[in-house]
Amino acid sequence: xxxxxxxxxxxxxxAGVPWLDRIHSESITGLSExxxxxxxxxxxxxxxxxxxxxxAQVAYLPNVGSRPVMIQPLSSTSRVMMISLSSQQxxxxxxxxxxxxKVRPRLMGVPGVANVAIWGQRDRQLQVQVDPKRLEKLGVSxxxxxxxxxxxxxxxxxxxxxxSTPGTGGFIDTPTQRFGVQHMLPIDTPRQLSEVTLxxxxxxxxxxxxxxxxxxxxxxxxxxxxxxxxxSLMLVVEKFPGADTLxxxxxxxxxxxxxxxxxxxxxxxxxxxxxxxxIEASLHDLGVAGLVALGLxxxxxxxxxxxxRVALISASAILVSLVAATWVLYLRDTTFNAMxxxxxxxxVGMVVDDAVTDPDSMWRxxxxxxxxxxSESEGNGTSVSDVLAExxxxxxxxxxxxxxxxxxxxxxxxxxRGVVGAFTGxxxxxxxxxxxxxxxxxxTLTPALASLLLGRGPLRETSPVARWIAGGxxxxxxxxxxxxxxxxxxxxxxxxxxxxxxxxxxASPALPSPKDQDLLVEMSATPSTSLQEMDRITAAVATRVRxxxxxxxxxxxxxxxxxxxxxADVNSGELWVNLDPSADYAATSAAVRRIVAGYPGLADHTxxxxxxxxxxAQPPRRRALxxxxxxxxxxxxxxxxTRVAAAVSRIPGVVAPRVSMPTLQPTLEVRVRLADAxxxxxxxxxxxRSAATLLSGLLVGNLYENNEVFDVVVWGSPATRAxxxxxxxxxxxTPGGGHVRLGRLATVRVVPQPTxxxxxxxxxxxxxxxxxxxxxxxxxxxxxxxxxxxMRFPLEYHAEVVPATSSLTGMRLPLxxxxxxxxxxxxxxxQAATRSWRLATLLLVTIPLGAAGxxxxxxxxxxxATAGGLAGLFLVLAFTARSCLQLVSRxxxxxxxxxxxxxxDRLVPMLTSAAVIAAAVLPFTVVGQPAGLEILHAFGLVVxxxxxxxxxxxxxxxxxxxxxxxxxxxxxxxATDF
Numbered sequence: 004x005x006x007x008x009x010x011x012x013x014x015x016x017x018a019g020v021p022w023l024d025r026i027h028s029e030s031i032t033g034l035s036e037x038x039x040x041x042x043x044x045x046x047x048x049x050x051x052x053x054x055x056x057x058x059a060q061v062a063y064l065p066n067v068g069s070r071p072v073m074i075q076p077l078s079s080t081s082r083v084m085m086i087s088l089s090s091q092q093x094x095x096x097x098x099x100x101x102x103x104x105k106v107r108p109r110l111m112g113v114p115g116v117a118n119v120a121i122w123g124q125r126d127r128q129l130q131v132q133v134d135p136k137r138l139e140k141l142g143v144s145x146x147x148x149x150x151x152x153x154x155x156x157x158x159x160x161x162x163x164x165x166x167s168t169p170g171t172g173g174f175i176d177t178p179t180q181r182f183g184v185q186h187m188l189p190i191d192t193p194r195q196l197s198e199v200t201l202x203x204x205x206x207x208x209x210x211x212x213x214x215x216x217x218x219x220x221x222x223x224x225x226x227x228x229x230x231x232x233x234x235s236l237m238l239v240v241e242k243f244p245g246a247d248t249l250x251x252x253x254x255x256x257x258x259x260x261x262x263x264x265x266x267x268x269x270x271x272x273x274x275x276x277x278x279x280x281x282i283e284a285s286l287h288d289l290g291v292a293g294l295v296a297l298g299l300x301x302x303x304x305x306x307x308x309x310x311x312r313v314a315l316i317s318a319s320a321i322l323v324s325l326v327a328a329t330w331v332l333y334l335r336d337t338t339f340n341a342m343x344x345x346x347x348x349x350x351v352g353m354v355v356d357d358a359v360t361d362p363d364s365m366w367r368x369x370x371x372x373x374x375x376x377x378s379e380s381e382g383n384g385t386s387v388s389d390v391l392a393e394x395x396x397x398x399x400x401x402x403x404x405x406x407x408x409x410x411x412x413x414x415x416x417x418x419x420r421g422v423v424g425a426f427t428g429x430x431x432x433x434x435x436x437x438x439x440x441x442x443x444x445x446x447t448l449t450p451a452l453a454s455l456l457l458g459r460g461p462l463r464e465t466s467p468v469a470r471w472i473a474g475g476x477x478x479x480x481x482x483x484x485x486x487x488x489x490x491x492x493x494x495x496x497x498x499x500x501x502x503x504x505x506x507x508x509x510a511s512p513a514l515p516s517p518k519d520q521d522l523l524v525e526m527s528a529t530p531s532t533s534l535q536e537m538d539r540i541t542a543a544v545a546t547r548v549r550x551x552x553x554x555x556x557x558x559x560x561x562x563x564x565x566x567x568x569x570x571a572d573v574n575s576g577e578l579w580v581n582l583d584p585s586a587d588y589a590a591t592s593a594a595v596r597r598i599v600a601g602y603p604g605l606a607d608h609t610x611x612x613x614x615x616x617x618x619x620a621q622p623p624r625r626r627a628l629x630x631x632x633x634x635x636x637x638x639x640x641x642x643x644x645t646r647v648a649a650a651v652s653r654i655p656g657v658v659a660p661r662v663s664m665p666t667l668q669p670t671l672e673v674r675v676r677l678a679d680a681x682x683x684x685x686x687x688x689x690x691x692r693s694a695a696t697l698l699s700g701l702l703v704g705n706l707y708e709n710n711e712v713f714d715v716v717v718w719g720s721p722a723t724r725a726x727x728x729x730x731x732x733x734x735x736x737t738p739g740g741g742h743v744r745l746g747r748l749a750t751v752r753v754v755p756q757p758t759x760x761x762x763x764x765x766x767x768x769x770x771x772x773x774x775x776x777x778x779x780x781x782x783x784x785x786x787x788x789x790x791x792x793x794m795r796f797p798l799e800y801h802a803e804v805v806p807a808t809s810s811l812t813g814m815r816l817p818l819x820x821x822x823x824x825x826x827x828x829x830x831x832x833x834q835a836a837t838r839s840w841r842l843a844t845l846l847l848v849t850i851p852l853g854a855a856g857x858x859x860x861x862x863x864x865x866x867x868a869t870a871g872g873l874a875g876l877f878l879v880l881a882f883t884a885r886s887c888l889q890l891v892s893r894x895x896x897x898x899x900x901x902x903x904x905x906x907x908d909r910l911v912p913m914l915t916s917a918a919v920i921a922a923a924v925l926p927f928t929v930v931g932q933p934a935g936l937e938i939l940h941a942f943g944l945v946v947x948x949x950x951x952x953x954x955x956x957x958x959x960x961x962x963x964x965x966x967x968x969x970x971x972x973x974x975x976x977x978a979t980d981f
Contacts, residue, residue: 004030004031004032004033004034004035004068005030005035005760005762007064007065007067007068008030008035008064008065008067008068008071009028009030009035009037009760009762010765011064011065012028012035012037012064012071013026013028013037013762013765014765015064016057016058016060016061016064017037017039017054017057018765020039020050020053020054020057021053022041022042022045022049022050022053023039023040023041023042024040024041024042025039025040025763025764026038026039026040026762026763026764026765027040027761027762027763028761028762029570029759029760029761029762030759030760030761030762031570031571031572031758031759031760032572033068033225034225034563034570035071036570037071039054047076051073051076054073055073058070058071058073072566074118074566075117075118075241075243076117076243076244077117077118077241077242077243077244077568078117078241078242078243078244078245078246079244079616079620080278080612080613080616081117081118081241081242081568082239082240082241082276082278082568082612083115083116083240083241083242083246083248083251083252083255083278083279084239084240084251084252084255084256084273084276084277084278084279085237085238085239085240085275085276085277085558085579086237086238086240086255086259086271086272086273086275087228087230087235087236087237087238087270087271087272087275087558088101088102088106088235088236088237088238088266088269088270088271089230089235089236089269089270089272090268090269090270091268092268092269093268093269095123095125095221095234095235095236096125096126096127096219096220096221098235098236098269099121099123099124099125099126099127099221099236100127100711101266101269102121102124102236102238103121103124103126104710104711105262105265105266106119106238106259106262106266107119107121107238109258109261109262110238110240110255110258110259112258113251113254113255113258114246114250114251114254115242115243115246115247115250115251115254116240116241116242116243116246116251116255117241117242117243117246118240118241118566118568119238119239119240119241120238120239120241120564120565120566120567120568121236121237121238121239121564121565122226122227122228122236122237122238122239122560122561122562122563122564122567123224123226123227123228123229123234123235123236123237123560123564124236124564124565125221125222125224126221126222126713126714127219127221127713128219128220128221128222128713128714128715128716129190129192129193129196129217129218129219129706129713129714129715129716130217130218130219130220130700130715130716130717130718131148131152131196131211131215131216131217131703131715131716131717131718132215132216132217132218132220132718132719132720132721133145133148133214133215133697133717133718133719133720133723134215134216134719134720134722134723135697135719135723135733135734135735135742136734137214137215138214138734138742139734139742141209141213141214142740143201143204143209143214144736144740145693145696145697145717145735145736146736147201147202147203147204148201148211148214148215148717149161149164149696149701149703149717150163150164150202150203151199151200151201151202151211152196152199152211152703152704152715152717153166153167153703153704154166154202155190155196155199155704156188156190156703156704156705156706156715157169157186157188157704157707158704158705159703159704160702160703160704161701161703161704164703166704172184172185172186188706188707190706191706191708192219193217193218193219194217196211196217196715197210197211197212197217198210198211198212199211201213201214215717215720216720222700222714222716223699223700224534224562224573225562225563225564225565225573226534226560226561226562226563226564226567226571226573227534227537227538227560227561227562227573228558228559228560228561229538229541229542229545229558229559229560230272230275230556230557230558230559234538237275237558237560239560239564239567239568240255241568245336245338248278248279248282249279249282249283252277252278252279253279255273256273259271259273272556274556274581275556275557275558275579275581276521276558276579276581276612277521277581278519278521278612280520281517281519281520281521281935282935284520284584284935285935285936286935288930288935288936289344289935289936292926292927292930292936292939293926295926296922296923296924296925296926296927299922299923299925299926300318300321300919300922300923301314301318302922303915303918303919303922304317304318304359304915304919306468307468307469307911307914307915307918307919308359308362308363308469308915309363309366309469309911310366312366312456312457313362313363313366313457315452315456316358316362316449316452316453316456316457317358317359317362317919318358319448319452320354320357320358320361320362320441320444320445320448320449320452321354321355321358321919323444323448324354324357324358324437324440324441324444325347325351325354325437327440327444328347328350328433328436328437328440328441329347331436331440332433332436337429337432337433338429340429341517341935341938342426342427342429342430342433342870343429343430343433344433344938344939345430345433345870345871345874345938345939345942346429346430346431346432346433346434346437347433347434347437348874348878348924348939348942349430349434349874349877349878349881349942350433350434350437350438350441351878351920351923351924352878352879352881352882352920352946353406353409353437353438353441353881353882353885354437354438354441355916355919355920355923356402356882356885356886356916357402357441357442357444357445357449358441358444358445358449359912359915359916359919360398360402360889360912360916361398361399361445361449361450361453362449362452362453362457363911363912363915364397364398364912365449365450365453365457366453366457367908368393368397369453369457388454392450397892397896398889399445399446400892401836401885401888401889401891401892402885402888402889404832404833404835404836404888405836405881405884405885405888405889406438406442407832408829408832408833408884408888409438409881409884410435411825411828411829411832412825412829412877412880412881413431413434413435414821414824414825414828415821415822415825416428416430416431417431418821422617422620425620426870430870430874469911472910472911472914473907473910473911476906476907476910477907480958480959481903481907483959484902484903484906484958484959484962484963485902485903485962485963485966486959486963487963487964487967489959489963490959490960490962490963490964493955493956493959493960494849494852494956494960496855497852497853497855497952497955497956497960498852498855499855500855500856500858500859500952501851501852501854501855501858517611517613517935517937518588518937519611519612519613520581520582520583520584520588521579521580521581521582521611521612522579522580522582522592522595522609522610522611523577523578523579523580523609523610523611523612523615524544524548524577524578524579524580524595524599524607524608524609525575525577525607525608525609525610525615526540526541526544526575526576526577526578526599526605526606526607527574527575527576527605527606527607528540528574528575528604528605528606529574529604530572530574530666530667530668530758531574531668531669532573532574533573534561534562534573537561537562537573537574537575537576538561540576540602540605541559541561541576541578542559543602544578544598544599544602545557545559545578547598548578548580548595548598548599551591551594551595551598552586552591552594553582553583553586553587553590553591553594554580554581554582554583554586554591554595555581555582555583556581557578557579557580557581558578558579559576559577559578559579560576560577560579561573561575561576562575562576572758578599580595592609595609596609627773627774627775627780627783628651628657628660628772628773628774628775628780628783628784628787628804629770629771629772629804629805630647630651630770630771630772630787630791630802630803630804630805631763631768631769631770631771631802631803631804631805632644632647632768632769632770632771632800632801632802633763633764633766633767633768633800633801633802633803634766634767634768634769634796634797634799634800634801635766635767635799637665637757637767637769639797639800640767640768640769640800641662641664641769643769643796643797643800643802644662644664644769644770644771645662646794647771647791647794647802648660648661648662648771648773650790650791650794651771651773651787651790652773654783654786654787654790655777655778656775656776656777656778656782656783657773657774657775657783657787658773658774658775658776659773659774660771660772660773661771661772661773662769662770662771663769663770663771663772664769665757665758665759665760665761665769666757666758666759667755667756667757667758668755668756668757668758669753669754669755669756670753670754670755670756671727671730671751671752671753672750672751672752672753672754672756673690673691673694673730673745673749673750673751674749674750675687675690675691675748675749676748676749676750679747679748679749680748680749683737683743683747683748684737684738684739685735685737685738685743685748689735690735690745690748690749693733693735693736694730694733694735694745696717696718696719697718697719697723697724697733698719698723698724698730698733699718700716700717700718700719701716701717701718702714702715702716703715703716703717719733727753730745730751731744731745731746731751732744732745732746733745735748770805771802784804787804788803788804791803791804826847829847830843830844830847831843833846833847833888836888836891836892837888837891837895839968839969841968841969842891842965842968842969844968845961845964845965845968846884846887846888846891846961849887849956849960849961849964850880850883850884850887851880852952852956852960853879853880853882853883853949853952853953853956853957854876854879854880854883854949854952854953855949855952856879856948856949856950856951856952856953856955857872857875857876857879857945857946857948857949857952858876858945858948858949859948859952860944860945860947860948860949861875861941861944861945861948864941864944866940866941866944866945867945869938869941870938870941871937871938871939871940871941871942871945872941872942872944872945874938874942875941875942875943875944875945875946875949876945876949878920878942878946878949879945879946879949879950879952879953882916882917882920882949882950882953883953883956883957886909886913886953886957887956887957887961889909890905890906890909890957890961890962891961891965893905893906893908893909894962894965894969895969899966899969902962902965902966903962906958906962910958913954913957913958914954917950917953917954920946920950921946921947921950924939924942924943924946924947925943925947927939927940927942927943928940928943928944928947
């Protein structure tokens with residue numbers, strides 16, 4: 004495969020494709036996969052066109068195997084459905100015929116379907132199975148059988164037989180009509196083919212049935228499938244990028260229902276793997292939780308707001324902001340997924356605070372205006388529009404700086420790359436859109452509603468909850484607001500809690516892991532395990548797993564399928580386990596893991612399909628030092644890699660270098676002895692071609708029946724290829740009409756060969772990896788590069804240091820530079836907002852402490868460093884920054900003597916915002932982790948804890964420290980005095 008397929012593809016066709024950045028290939032038994040990586044920014048369709056133009060020249064490749072196929076572009080989680088076909092009446096060959104020629108074409112026509120791979124497909128073949136001993140006894144050569152079989156058909160791909168030029172049927176012209184001539188092949192069964200007369204028998208009349216067994220069979224299998232009840236076919240349906248999973252699933256199910264009447268006697272199961280079920284359950288759970296959250300938000304607004312008018316303005320602003328943000332995302336053709344939802348959830352903090360703070364400020368301004376005028380007429384004193392403008396400027400200026408601080412905190416997300424960057428991108432975009440829409444609503448809709456609802460009518464009503472909060476503040480909190488001792492104690496406690504998050508970073512996966520009801524169990528046996536043995540093992544595992552309480556359905560496939568989504572040999576298999584939604588997820592998945600782990604020698608890994616695809620997309624984790632040795636001969640590569648390992652081991656800081664050789668498997672090596680072959684008149688190519696025909700079969704032609712094409716193959720009998728020793732006893736034709744055993748012409752022995760031959764940049768390679776201790780890895784890499792340049796390698800061999808990459812947290816810029824940039828940007832923004840270096844320093848130190856409660860809430864369940872937990876911490880930080888900047892702005896307006904009063908006035912809107920945010924996330928937190936809400940559960944848990952610490956920091960720490968650090972010349976500002 005490597006020599007006849009991979010190398011010609013890479014070097015002769017694909018190496019010079021425009022915009023190509025890197026080539027990586029894998030060659031395994033019977034399959035070559037070449038991956039082309041293009042430069043960033045390359046248009047995918049342009050790249051595919053360039054590659055397709057090169058593949059059009061594939062005629063220059065050796066005539067082995069099938070033509071290369073460029074896989075369709077697939078979604079990152081491409082599997083949209085797995086369909087099991089089984090029958091008690093039809094054979095697997097008959098089922099395969101229906102699946103290949105009826106079912107697959109119909110499903111490929113469904114909008115959004117990119118590929119349908121059939122595991123366990125057994126193509127119908129008419130096989131002429133020859134026994135060399137029988138041929139020797141009758142004096143017949145293998146070439147006679149091949150030629151006779153090929154010439155019995157209308158056409159043959161073999162150029163040395165007459166059927167390679169079948170000609171056309173032609174036509175007959177009469178004076179009035181033209182008649183086409185159509186020849187009908189009288190062969191469509193093994194019995195009819197067996198009646199064909201053998202060629203060149205020198206007067207003897209011999210039929211194919213006399214020298215071979217003509218049977219109906221199937222090709223050598225590269226994979227198989229099962230449902231746990233027995234052997235079946237497995238159809239894996241994959242979708243294009245951007246295709247709607249629900250729509251594709253429903254259309255595929257509709258197509259299968261339409262095909263069902265014509266598939267009599269066949270059982271169709273479309274629930275083996277159906278991710279649409281998870282999505283449907285997620286949407287249902289999300290809808291229920293969302294409705295509950297909406298009801299709680301409205302209730303909290305009515306209880307906490309100063310009047311029902313203010314509550315109506317706030318509720319309208321929240322709903323309009325979120326709906327408008329969702330509409331903008333829809334217009335951008337954004338796929339609504341968990342990460343987009345998480346971005347909108349993060350924005351709830353700023354949306355709610357905008358919707359609460361602005362109406363509250365406007366209410367207080369209007370109340371002040373009417374109290375001063377002593378009348379409700381609009382003609383006296385300041386106009387309503389002026390009052391609303393003053394209220395808006397009072398809150399918008401600090402909130403503008405707070406928004407800039409939040410954007411600065413997002414810098415680490417902007418510079419992420421790779422898999423993490425793909426996840427953080429939708430979060431950031433949806434968050435920024437929602438925040439921008441919220442600010443637009445606060446500047447347009449909120450003032451308009453305030454003018455209508457607050458500009459007219461009485462404003463004397465106030466919320467009992469607001470009065471209770473004000474009274475409680477005066478009785479229990481006011482005396483602590485200016486206490487430095489209380490502030491420092493609270494800061495110390497919050498700091499200790501915040502620092503506990505550091506060990507949690509990296510302790511749990513930062514990327515989301517959905518609680519999908521479909522578990523994927525990857526299993527692999529030792530190399531060279533046969534398909535029959537792997538079928539037996541997987542069937543035994545499936546039987547035990549099916550008996551686990553909570554398992555509803557399962558499917559198994561082994562090896563690979565034609566145009567499948569994975570490169571695998573028959574020693575690997577996958578078990579797809581569908582769990583009952585009512586079952587205990589953790590207990591059932593743990594039971595499945597215990598069963599699979601109980602099979603010695605079977606490597607296994609249990610996860611969800613989404614987790615598998617995320618892991619596959621990440622670059623491999625490397626040790627601190629990775630040196631790649633390039634070359635061709637594996638033995639020489641190993642020797643040179645050993646030299647490199649010894650050389651780098653002497654460099655200070657390099658620890659335990661080792662050579663990473665590929666996994667080996669036993670392989671039968673046939674090496675022709677040229678002198679012995681020449682004595683029998685044979686050439687090495689003759690030996691290989693004859694052995695290939697007997698061991699793997701030779702396609703001699705096709706049958707065409709009912710718009711279906713079937714192969715006709717000449718192949719060795721099962722006894723001829725029964726075991727490894729039979730290869731030595733293969734009888735080969737000699738030019739004189741005799742036969743000779745393969746063992747007399749060639750040495751046949753078992754040798755180790757790699758299971759996979761990988762190429763990087765069109766070359767084999769072996770890696771030397773090592774750890775680095777006590778020295779900067781970049782410095783060590785430079786020393787290793789210098790050492791490699793001084794080494795001498797054989798011709799066409801060289802070594803390079805592979806640049807270190809991080810598979811999970813890779814950034815376009817160094818992490819230290821990113822963090823310094825964020826700190827500097829935030830500090831400068833805080834200084835611009837407060838006009839004081841000391842206050843900016845205070846806020847820079849205290850704002851992160853507001854997340855301490857979120858850290859404490861997330862520690863028991865370990866969700867702090869997950870995607871949901873980090874998003875929750877970000878919401879709390881944004882809320883804390885907004886609260887602190889607004890409070891400092893109030894302090895500057897009120898002066899040192901008004902700090903307590905300003906804190907009291909700001910307490911009601913702060914508590915209202917916090918209560919509304921808590922009400923919004925509470926339904927996603929208290930109901931556990933149903934389908935689709937796993938991320939929001941962690942998010943809500945952290946937010947609930949973080950809001951408490953944020954309020955504690957804002958009320959007890961910031962006012963007291965402000966009095967100690969505020970500039971001496973700070974005085975009330977008449978423009979913002981209230």
